[in-house]
Amino acid sequence: MQSTPTTHFPNPFPAPEQIAVNGVTLEVFQTPQSGTHTPIVLCHGWPEHAYAWRHQIPALAAAGYHVIVPNQxxxxxxxxxxxxxxxxxxxxxxxxxxxxxxxxxxDAVFVGHDWGANVVWSMAQLHPQRVRKLIALALPYQPRTPMPWIEFMEQIFGPENYFVHFNRQPGVADTVLDENTEAFLRNLFRKDLPATPPAPGMMMMNLATAPAPLGQPVMSEADLAVLANAFRQTGFTSSINWYRNLDRNWHLLADVDPVIHQPALMIYGAQDMIPPAENLQELVPNVTEVSLNCGHWIQQELPAETTKAILDWLGE
Incomplete structure (x- = not known):
């Protein structure tokens, strides 16, 4: 156990607990546990926080799930x-x-958004017996590329792609995001974005220094403050380090079964920059695909619709 700063959430949200697992201590939020509850684990993406699931937690708990939401x-x-x-x-x-x-x-039902979806897909490969069902938001299953991920992405998207930049220029983007934390998050968490061609340079650094946000805010100022306060405390390097393991992950998954055998729900945002996967059923044969009319921040942009899609599928 470790002492941590108290976070004040503007909405009803479970109290945090510090739980020691796998050599680290995680901040975990959970709903009351009972003998009849099925566990469901909600995994946030980048640059997010367990608070991203604030809209889904009450409904999942009311449906009988023991909801477990770690800050990873x-x-x-x-x-x-x-x-x-x-x-x-x-x-x-x-x-x-x-x-x-x-x-x-x-085992449990695992739900992941963005980077959390990548972890959940990999959970089904590396710990298949622990995954009863899985739900992925925004990021479909990514089949292993012919060459390591960063080399592959650099060839296709160039050196300014933020995945590549994070790896090839360590520390550069971290510093810019740390120096512009609130502006970066405010400019990133937007919806109903106008159709504009991509600007030259590194997208995340551009967002951190942009004079004004585009589109509409995904969250209130009070909700944004929760996220900004968290990243002011940690900085961005530790979360960006997830990207700096993509090539290492490519090697770690070399001999793992590439087929996802568990029942899966894939929820897309129709306005997301991440396109639907072609032929997803070839590697995820038990998948159901749903598209909602929103951007990347699916469960925060359309919370009621997202929750309904999850509960309807789980109830089938």
Whole structure:
């Protein structure tokens, strides 16, 4: 156990607990546990926080689920190891497996958005017996590329792609985001964005220094403050280190079954820059695909519709 700063949430939200798992301490939010509850683990993306699931938690709990929402390592009041390799996919999925052990569960439903979706897809590969069902938002399953991820992306998208930039120029973007935390988050978490061609340069650094946001805000100022306060505390390096393990993950997954066998729900945002996956059913044969009329921040842009899609699928 460790002492942590108190976070004041503007909406009803579970109180945080500090839980030691897999060599780190994670900040975990949960709803009351009972013998009849099925566990459902909600995994946030980048640059987010467990608070991203604030709209879904009450409805899932009311439906009978024991809702477990960690701030994953590198975020919020969870530990932020210095070593870059402390954020590879084996470690991240190991945290979730250890979290199930802590609560005494053999398996759970796992839900992930953005980077959290990537962790959940990998959880189904590396710990298949721990995943009863999985739900991914925004990021469809990514089949392994012919060459390591960053080399592959650099060839296709160039050196200014933010995945590539994070890896090839370590520390550069981290500093810009740390110096412009609130502006970056305000400019990033937008919806109903106008159709504009991509600007030259590195997208995330451009957002951090943009004079004004585009589109409409995804969250209130009070909700944005929760996110900004969390990143002012941690900085961005620990969360960006997830990206700096993509090539390491490519090697770690080399001999793993590429087929996702568990029942899966894939929720897309029709306005998201991430396109729907072609032929997803070839590698995820038990998948149901749903598209909602929103951008990337699906569960925050259309909270009621997202919750309904999740509960309807789980109830089938």
């Amino acid at each position: 390592r590198g975020y919020g009041n969870s530990d932020c190891p210095k070593d870059v390799t402390a954020y590879d996919i084996a470690v991240l999925t190991g945290d979730l497996a250890a979290l199930l052990d802590h609560f005494g569960y053999a």
